[in-house]
Amino acid sequence: MIFGYAGKFLEVDLSTQNIKEVRFSDxxxxxxxxxxxxxxxxxxxxxxxxxxxxxxxxxxxxxxxLAGPLTGFFPGGRICVSGKSPQCNGVVGSTVGxxxxxxxxxxxxxxxxxVGEAEKPVYLFIKDGDVEIRDASRIxxxxxxxxVAFLTKECRELLKKRxxxxxxxxxxxxxxxxxxxxxxxxxxxxxxxxxxxxxYGGYGAVMGAKKLKAVAVKxxxxxxEVADLEAVQRLMQDVCNNAxxxxxxxxxxxxxxxxxxxxxxxxEPVRNWQEEWHDERSFGVDQFExxxxxxxxxxxxxxxxxxxxxxxxxxxxxxxxxTDNPDYELQAYLGTNLGIFTxxxxxxxxSVIDDLGLCGIQTGNVLGFxxxxxxxxxxxxxxxxxxxxxxxxxxxxxxxxxKIAYREGVGSLLAEGTxxxxxxxxxxxxxxxxxxxxxxxxxxxxxHGIRSEKDYPEVYSYACSVQGGDHTxxxxxPLDEPRSEHIRVFDDSGVICFFNTFGIPRNxxxxxxxxxxxxxxxxxxxxxxxxxxxxxxQRAMLLLGGPDLQWNPEIHDDNPLRFYEPLPSGPFKGKTxxxxxxxxxxxxxxxxxxxxxxxxxxxxxxxxLGLDDVDKALEKLR
Amino acid sequence: xxxAEKREAIWIARDLSKCSGCRRCEVACSLFHxxxxxxxxxxxxxxxxxxxxxxxxxxxxxEDYPCVEACPTxxxxxxxxxxAVLVDANTCIGCGKCIEACPGKIPHMxxxxxxxxxxxxxxxxxxxxxxxxxGLWNVLMxxxxxxxxxxxxxxxxxxxxxxxxxxxxxxxxxxxx
Ligand code: SF4
Ligand code: SF4
Ligand code: SF4
Numbered sequence: 001m002i003f004g005y006a007g008k009f010l011e012v013d014l015s016t017q018n019i020k021e022v023r024f025s026d027x028x029x030x031x032x033x034x035x036x037x038x039x040x041x042x043x044x045x046x047x048x049x050x051x052x053x054x055x056x057x058x059x060x061x062x063x064x065x066l067a068g069p070l071t072g073f074f075p076g077g078r079i080c081v082s083g084k085s086p087q088c089n090g091v092v093g094s095t096v097g098x099x100x101x102x103x104x105x106x107x108x109x110x111x112x113x114x115v116g117e118a119e120k121p122v123y124l125f126i127k128d129g130d131v132e133i134r135d136a137s138r139i140x141x142x143x144x145x146x147x148v149a150f151l152t153k154e155c156r157e158l159l160k161k162r163x164x165x166x167x168x169x170x171x172x173x174x175x176x177x178x179x180x181x182x183x184x185x186x187x188x189x190x191x192x193x194x195x196x197x198x199x200y201g202g203y204g205a206v207m208g209a210k211k212l213k214a215v216a217v218k219x220x221x222x223x224x225e226v227a228d229l230e231a232v233q234r235l236m237q238d239v240c241n242n243a244x245x246x247x248x249x250x251x252x253x254x255x256x257x258x259x260x261x262x263x264x265x266x267x268e269p270v271r272n273w274q275e276e277w278h279d280e281r282s283f284g285v286d287q288f289e290x291x292x293x294x295x296x297x298x299x300x301x302x303x304x305x306x307x308x309x310x311x312x313x314x315x316x317x318x319x320x321x322x323t324d325n326p327d328y329e330l331q332a333y334l335g336t337n338l339g340i341f342t343x344x345x346x347x348x349x350x351s352v353i354d355d356l357g358l359c360g361i362q363t364g365n366v367l368g369f370x371x372x373x374x375x376x377x378x379x380x381x382x383x384x385x386x387x388x389x390x391x392x393x394x395x396x397x398x399x400x401x402x403k404i405a406y407r408e409g410v411g412s413l414l415a416e417g418t419x420x421x422x423x424x425x426x427x428x429x430x431x432x433x434x435x436x437x438x439x440x441x442x443x444x445x446x447x448h449g450i451r452s453e454k455d456y457p458e459v460y461s462y463a464c465s466v467q468g469g470d471h472t473x474x475x476x477x478p479l480d481e482p483r484s485e486h487i488r489v490f491d492d493s494g495v496i497c498f499f500n501t502f503g504i505p506r507n508x509x510x511x512x513x514x515x516x517x518x519x520x521x522x523x524x525x526x527x528x529x530x531x532x533x534x535x536x537x538q539r540a541m542l543l544l545g546g547p548d549l550q551w552n553p554e555i556h557d558d559n560p561l562r563f564y565e566p567l568p569s570g571p572f573k574g575k576t577x578x579x580x581x582x583x584x585x586x587x588x589x590x591x592x593x594x595x596x597x598x599x600x601x602x603x604x605x606x607x608x609l610g611l612d613d614v615d616k617a618l619e620k621l622r
Numbered sequence: 623x624x625x626a627e628k629r630e631a632i633w634i635a636r637d638l639s640k641c642s643g644c645r646r647c648e649v650a651c652s653l654f655h656x657x658x659x660x661x662x663x664x665x666x667x668x669x670x671x672x673x674x675x676x677x678x679x680x681x682x683x684x685e686d687y688p689c690v691e692a693c694p695t696x697x698x699x700x701x702x703x704x705x706a707v708l709v710d711a712n713t714c715i716g717c718g719k720c721i722e723a724c725p726g727k728i729p730h731m732x733x734x735x736x737x738x739x740x741x742x743x744x745x746x747x748x749x750x751x752x753x754x755x756x757g758l759w760n761v762l763m764x765x766x767x768x769x770x771x772x773x774x775x776x777x778x779x780x781x782x783x784x785x786x787x788x789x790x791x792x793x794x795x796x797x798x799x
């Protein structure tokens with residue numbers, strides 16, 4: 001037996017309403033851990049043989065909510081959401097903060113596997129071993145805040161009625177979708193706590209396709225038994241102590257780094273990446289702290305960093321807007337990338353995006369794309385249903401975001417995400433608009449550019465990532481570097497918060513894993529064998545793709561065209577990335593991860609990892 | 623413990639609006655009492671009836687201890703040393719009378735055993751305060767226990783949420799619940 005797991009997973013078939021418990025062998029859990037790793041394994045085993053035909057938005061797709069053995073123990077609660085991604089047609093491990101993973105494990109489950117598709121809107125309510133599929137027709141259509149309020153009330157009333165002697169019941173932990181997910185918008189999120197989101201991958205659309213509005217869980221048991229409680233407590237304290245020392249990080253959250261990214265490193269998207277620099281006094285987290293933050297520290301279960309903040313606009317035309325910080329990514333994507341340089345405009349737009357259940361990054365990416373087409377006269381006011389998305393006009397972007405969430409008019413086109421929208425607009429207008437689409441394999445690139453080469457991603461990092469433009473999982477050499485996706489996949493499988501690993505030795509994370517599970521794991525074994533298997537599975541499914549799109553690595557293992565234009569401003573003005581260098585680095589990376597010169601995982605490499613079936617499935621691509 | 627007797631009784635002062643929702647207090651409380659991380663068995667529970675409105679909910683040691691008065695089996699007593707309410711697990715029948723009597727509906731049933739959970743001040747060395755201070759959130763602070771009206775702090779989760787929501791979100795806070 002492996003310690004640290006609840007041991008069971010819940011499987012819910014929404015088509016048949018069948019609910020059962022499933023277990024995985026110790027070997028599978030040891031190899032794939034949980035979260036993203038286990039998601040790749042489950043998806044491959046169940047759908048791999050017909051991957052190209054599985055519609056991410058059809059009943060065949062699986063929707064996975066997977067915790068890991070470290071969830072709840074390693075400070076900072078998260079859960080991983082996955083499935084076949086409607087953005088890249090591969091697999092993305094998309095994690096979201098909150099108490100859901102902890103509550104789920106206290107209920108006795110390490111994860112929930114949702115299959116099929118409900119006839120009418122439903123939500124799942126899990127109270128320990130009692131699992132119900134409940135009617136959600138009254139909440140279908142509700143925004144984030146309404147959904148959370150409704151379910152908090154309804155679930156607490158149910159609990160009170162069923163267990164009258166318990167005393168006051170707390171709220172259940174809830175994952176939900178907003179209108180965007182309901183309308184199968186490819187940039188829709190699975191969200192928690194109003195403003196937390198599993199964004200990359202577009203799993204809100206998968207949830208919406210299944211007519212699953214929410215999952216609410218209340219677990220009353222303890223977290224699973226661990227192998228060595230004393231060691232777990234000691235390591236927990238080490239992680240906390242490290243976090244407590246990081247004053248700026250705690251005080252300003254990821255926004256602290258963002259200031260450097262925009263002003264010093266010059267790698268922050270500005271006006272759809274036409275620039276990557278802004279003056280250091282023009283937009284930074286220092287302007288948010290005293291102006292809009294009403295809570296200086298906000299965090300999820302067990303978190304010592306509490307890097308989140310709560311923002312409320314107190315005055316002016318956006319009065320009443322509420323969101324979290326926004327964090328660096330949304331300061332960039334719903335701020336600078338749209339030419340918005342005021343905390344109020346940024347908070348307002350983020351709150352609109354939260355309420356609609358959209359992804360701030362992906363939606364900010366497609367809004368920036370649309371705005372640049374408008375700037376260039378390729379899309380006109382008429383094309384945009386009367387909306388003029390001029391840089392800096394937060395209300396216009398909010399109006400466009402609403403169109404996207406409800407798939408109204410031009411919104412339906414943009415709801416497909418930047419890449420698919422670019423294909424369609426190119427066709428409609430007879431102009432190649434791909435140069436303005438800043439994405440990799442259907443996924444808008446995170447707000448960390450590569451042109452200045454001062455930020456963390458390398459020139460090949462997005463091009464070779466198994467999660468496309470996802471800035472939280474980039475390709476990097478050597479593979480055992482903290483920023484490499486071979487390391488990051490451990491965090492997403494653990495499932496733990498990456499930000500609480502900042503500044504601690506990597507070995508501590510593996511020691512933590514051992515203290516919880518009782519299983520020895522070295523960084524070398526993880527990077528070269530276990531992570532390598534997960535990465536190969538993700539690569540295989542990404543390349544098999546389908547049904548609407550397939551990636552050809554010779555074309556699509558590349559940067560957005562914009563990254564080959566010289567930076568027009570800032571300290572690195574004129575700097576660009578050379579294609580020849582990207583190709584050279586790519587070749588080195590391919591070699592390191594066992595891919596042939598065309599980017600297809602090599603037969604002998606896969607066989608050595610025991611992935612013979614993957615090898616066979618890839619035969620048709622070779 | 624001669625030393626403990628000399629120690630002045632304490633009270634845990636609380637500044638709820640600063641709560642980060644980190645729940646490290648629950649982790650500490652349940653590890654101390656149950657040797658597990660067990661949020662529902664923690665004597666201090668963080669409520670989040672609306673996101674952003676997290677706050678710790680735990681015993682205020684009312685000056686007149688209505689819960690102790692209400693217990694039909696005399697399972698509850700007041701520690702002469704710390705002033706905390708002590709639960710005699712063998713005598714407690716899990717009837718819930720103390721919950722009804724508590725102005726804040728603070729006591730709650732142990733999730734797997736038929737007995738009530740009430741903060742025991744960790745015998746005078748509160749673990750929740752230690753971690754809350756360590757993280758500099760300073761929601762929880764130790765002060766000497768004086769003859770004050772601590773009962774005013776025994777409020778229901780709904781009451782606390784309603785007020786905090788307006789404090790934190792302003793007018794919007796009225797509509798969020
Ligand atoms: S430790 Fe302090 S800040 Fe954290 S949840 Fe508890 S009371 Fe709130
Ligand atoms: S707060 Fe509630 S539990 Fe605590 S002493 Fe008062 S009545 Fe008893
Ligand atoms: S003082 Fe001790 S028993 Fe009381 S809530 Fe804090 S940790 Fe729990």
